[in-house]
Amino acid sequence: IITEYLIIKGHTILGIDNGLYHNNHIAEKLAKMYGKHRYQHFNLDVTQDFQKVGNIIKTSDVLIQLAALVGQGCVDKYPELAQKTNVDAIENQLSFCENQMVIFPNTNSGATNGPNGISDETCPTLARSGYALQKNQAADIVAKYPNHIIVKLATVFGPSWRTRLDLLVNTILYEGYWNKKVELYEGAFKRNYIGPPDIARLFSHCIDNFESMRGETYNAGADHLNCTKKELCELISRHIKFETTQSSLEDPDKRDYVISSSKLAKTGFKPHYSLDEGVEDLIEWFKTLPVNRVDREAYIKYNRNTSI
Secondary structure: OHHHHHHHOOOOEEEEEOOOOOOHHHHHHHHHHHOOOOEEEEEOOOOOOHHHHHHHHHOOOEEEOOOOOOOHHHHHHOHHHHHHHHHHHHHHHHOOOOOOEEEEEEEOOOOOOOOOOOEOOOOOOOOOOHHHHHHHHHHHHHHOOOOEEEEEEOEEOOOOOOOOOOOHHHHHHHHHHHHOEEEEEOOOOEEOEEOHHHHHHHHHHHHHOHHHHOOEEEEEOOHHHOEEHHHHHHHHOOOOOOEEEEEOOOOOOOOOOOEOOHHHHOOOOOOOOOHHHHHHHHHHHHOOOOOOHHHHHHHHOOOOOOOO
C-alpha cells in the first residue's frame, strides 16, 4: 500500500525484500502495473546482504526502513533474528547513508501517560517487552543521524496486500466473524490506532515536509480513535454479532495509554481512515476466504502468536 501510494505520488521505488512471506507476486504485480522504471524489486536480506543493500541505499534519496520482526511473540520465537533485523540491520544501513532522508517507523507500545493522563512526545518511554526495547534501541541509533524523522505508529488495523491478523482490531474481528466469540482481556486498557492508507499518506507527508519535520519524533495515530478494548468490541459489534467473554490473561506490553498526535497534526497531517472503514474492509475480505477453518487458515497462513 505504501509503495503503490508513493508511486502514484510520482516517486520511483526500489523495494528490498527477502521473500520470507512468499510475496514476490506482489512485486511482480507492482512492476507490471507501473513499469519497471517506477518499481524495481531486489530479493535481498537486510540481515545478510549488507553491501548490496548499502549500494541500493546510496542511489536513493529516501530510506524508509520497514523490515522488522514485529511483536513480542515473534521476538520470543526468533530472538537472534529479531536482534539482527530490528536493530543491527538498521545500524548497518545508516552506515551507508550520506545525505539521504531517513524515515523510521517506531512503535508506541512503550508509551507512558503524562500527569494530565495524555501521552505526548515529551513523556518517557518504558520498554515493557523485548520487542519494544529493540525498536527503541533502533530509534536511538536513527536519532543520532541528523537527517531523520521518527514516527511512533499506533496499532495498525485494516486489510493490506498481506493482511496481518496478529493486530488487535484485526484479531478481534477475525475471531468475532468466524468463531462468533471473543475472549477479551484487560478490556479497560486504552489503545490508539492508524490504518495502512494513512500510514502511506504519512510517509508521503514526511517526504514532502522533510525540511520542517527533520530531526523530530512524532506520535502517529488518530486522537479521536483513542478507545478501550471494550469500546473497540462495542464498535465492531455494530457490524457483526458475537459473544464477548472476559479473560484473566495479561498484555505483556501493558499497553494502556491515551496518545496525543497533536505535534504531527501541527505539521498538517491528520488520519482519514476510520475504524469503521477498516472493519468494513476487513469484513469484505473475510467474505472471499474459505469457510472451512483449516482451508482458510492455510490460505492466509494465520498464526495467533507470531507474524512470521
